[in-house]
Amino acid sequence: MSVNKEVKRITTNTLQKMKVNGERISMITAYDYSFARLFDEAGVDTILVGDSASNVMAGHETTLPITLDQMIYHASSVIRGVNRSLVVVDLPFGTYQGNSKEALASAVRIMKETGAHAVKIEGGEEILESVKRILAAGIPVMGHLGLTPQSIYKFGTYTVRAKEEAEANKLRRDALILQEAGCFGLVLEKIPAALAKEVSESLAIPTIGIGAGKHCDGQVLVMHDLLGINTEFKPRFLRQYLNLHEQITGAVKNYVKDVKSRDFPNEQEQY
Numbered sequence: 001m002s003v004n005k006e007v008k009r010i011t012t013n014t015l016q017k018m019k020v021n022g023e024r025i026s027m028i029t030a031y032d033y034s035f036a037r038l039f040d041e042a043g044v045d046t047i048l049v050g051d052s053a054s055n056v057m058a059g060h061e062t063t064l065p066i067t068l069d070q071m072i073y074h075a076s077s078v079i080r081g082v083n084r085s086l087v088v089v090d091l092p093f094g095t096y097q098g099n100s101k102e103a104l105a106s107a108v109r110i111m112k113e114t115g116a117h118a119v120k121i122e123g124g125e126e127i128l129e130s131v132k133r134i135l136a137a138g139i140p141v142m143g144h145l146g147l148t149p150q151s152i153y154k155f156g157t158y159t160v161r162a163k164e165e166a167e168a169n170k171l172r173r174d175a176l177i178l179q180e181a182g183c184f185g186l187v188l189e190k191i192p193a194a195l196a197k198e199v200s201e202s203l204a205i206p207t208i209g210i211g212a213g214k215h216c217d218g219q220v221l222v223m224h225d226l227l228g229i230n231t232e233f234k235p236r237f238l239r240q241y242l243n244l245h246e247q248i249t250g251a252v253k254n255y256v257k258d259v260k261s262r263d264f265p266n267e268q269e270q271y
């Protein structure tokens with residue numbers, strides 16, 4: 001019997017048990033009530049209210065512009081659609097990096113105003129004080145290492161991280177530091193599969209990969225990529241399960257055509 005099937009609600013403890021049992025963890029992003037409800041019903045273990053909302057919902061080039069208020073709006077919408085999945089919310093850029101008191105205040109606002117179950121923070125040793133302070137308040141924290149999109153201007157590129165030994169060593173160290181601090185899990189983004197395997201095996205807490213190979217304890221994808229709503233983004237790590245871009249534009253073209261030709265509404269579609 002899988003751990004996932006035994007529980008009414010997925011918690012951080014459930015994810016820990018899944019790792020111990022070798023049961024893979026599924027995670028997908030969501031930003032609104034309707035999709036969150038669908039994903040929850042489909043049996044997804046974890047829903048991430050990602051700061052990728054900045055890109056896919058608001059049309060920004062990076063994740064940097066999204067505000068705490070906007071993340072709270074998205075997370076509140078998602079929570080209303082969820083009965084079973086664990087909901088994790090990204091702390092957006094600028095709400096935790098320089099000041100651990102501000103980090104705690106941001107995390108408290110997310111938990112109080114949205115009803116979410118945990119927060120996610122990018123970075124390692126440099127944000128340790130913020131992680132500890134949030135955890136001390138009883139708020140579960142998920143870490144995020146490798147390609148950290150909030151630092152995109154520092155990297156200057158979205159290419160694979162930690163290919164060089166120095167960066168790989170820092171990632172190994174940061175992963176252990178975050179585990180020791182009390183993080184319940186870790187996202188590993190766009191790093192070599194061999195390094196992700198090594199880190200996943202060295203940790204007691206679960207790892208969730210995106211572009212980090214098959215040896216992580218779980219996987220996460222952005223819903224717009226997985227469902228083929230967004231067709232411009234085609235990295236090697238993405239498996240597209242639908243082409244909604246094609247299906248939606250086709251449906252709307254048919255609707256426009258039917259309105260123009262006065263075919264819609266017909267006699268049966270009026271009162």
